[in-house]
Amino acid sequence: MNDAGGSGSGQDWPGDYPPDLTDVLDVIEEHPEWQHTVASLAEHASLSVRTLELRFRKYLGTTPSVFLRDTRLDRINEILERSSPDDVSLDEVARDLWYSSYGYLAKLYTQRFGEEPKETLGRACGQR
16 A cells, blocks of 8 residues: 555555545544544535545445544544553543543443453553
């Protein structure tokens, strides 16, 4: 793969991705904490919402909303794996990445990673 990412996120997107799609992917990867919507992402890329959704389906096999959710969950996982319970509040991490409650975050996180966020945090702390 070559670096098709327009804003230099460090992420290597396949070269056949349209530049407007890589720009959207980069902004999501670089700033998952921003209050993105599908409409704001489409506007960022100067595309219609429908065109953005079609590009996500064609090139990634998913929707912009699911990609954003998964990116946020991945970021939370990274934070928890390198933190200790003394350093991080699970409620704060949830709010920082646009989850209104820890309970909702825990449900999505468990579905994606097979364990609750507090388990990841405790396991990561125990590995030091």
